[in-house]
Amino acid sequence: MGAVRCLIVEDNEDLAATLADYLESRGVAADVAADGRTALHLAAHNEYDVAVLDLGLPDIDGLEVCRRLRAGPRPDLPVLMLTARDTVDQRLAGFAAGTDDYLVKPFSLPELAARLTALDRRARGESRARALAVGDLHLDLDTLAVTRGGVAIQLPPIPLKLLALLLRNSHRVVPRQELEAEIWGDDPPESGVLKAHIHVLRRAIDRPFAVPLLRTVPGVGYRLALPEGTGPAT
Numbered sequence: 001m002g003a004v005r006c007l008i009v010e011d012n013e014d015l016a017a018t019l020a021d022y023l024e025s026r027g028v029a030a031d032v033a034a035d036g037r038t039a040l041h042l043a044a045h046n047e048y049d050v051a052v053l054d055l056g057l058p059d060i061d062g063l064e065v066c067r068r069l070r071a072g073p074r075p076d077l078p079v080l081m082l083t084a085r086d087t088v089d090q091r092l093a094g095f096a097a098g099t100d101d102y103l104v105k106p107f108s109l110p111e112l113a114a115r116l117t118a119l120d121r122r123a124r125g126e127s128r129a130r131a132l133a134v135g136d137l138h139l140d141l142d143t144l145a146v147t148r149g150g151v152a153i154q155l156p157p158i159p160l161k162l163l164a165l166l167l168r169n170s171h172r173v174v175p176r177q178e179l180e181a182e183i184w185g186d187d188p189p190e191s192g193v194l195k196a197h198i199h200v201l202r203r204a205i206d207r208p209f210a211v212p213l214l215r216t217v218p219g220v221g222y223r224l225a226l227p228e229g230t231g232p233a234t
């Protein structure tokens with residue numbers, strides 16, 4: 001795993017140090033964050049290839065950290081979640097939050113390293129092709145370029161994050177509160193602010209085109225999807 005950079009998010013100091021030492025002995029450059037906020041800060045300011053994320057953290061839990069990574073600085077960072085409990089509910093919650101793989105404590109260090117290698121390889125192999133799309137609307141996760149019907153669309157940062165969130169969750173209506181939490185965390189702005197960013201997004205991705213994709217579900221939230229009854233060719 002030469003030249004791989006790993007972010008370890010683990011509040012147990014001994015375990016974090018053991019993981020970091022082991023990975024570094026295998027040529028992985030490892031940074032350690034002992035809580036969720038530090039993890040998000042490091043992920044926003046450094047280039048990591050993979051992350052090991054403990055589920056139980058003192059501030060923001062691991063699922064929420066994963067969601068925020070997906071919504072914000074690193075939508076494509078491969079994440080291996082660590083948990084003390086192995087239940088189907090936990091696995092499903094992890095995968096719903098965007099976790100790529102899952103390891104139950106206690107685990108062996110070679111297994112952890114093997115899974116990280118696999119995640120890193122998969123991500124490198126896929127990185128050229130990684131994109132989110134609904135209909136003819138595309139978001140390239142490497143370049144963050146947005147196009148619709150091949151036409152380039154410019155978006156400010158918050159509408160771009162909203163677009164990534166809505167594309168990733170296009171199978172469902174995303175509640176307003178969830179979007180606010182993903183973007184602003186525990187300190188959301190007043191209620192009209194999200195609406196204003198949605199308006200900017202809608203004006204850019206829908207107004208110039210025949211088929212609207214961004215739907216408001218009054219009192220609930222927003223969904224980005226092809227309208228009922230339209231085929232994928234539209």
Ligand code: CA
Binds near residue numbers: 010055
């Ligand atoms: Ca923990």
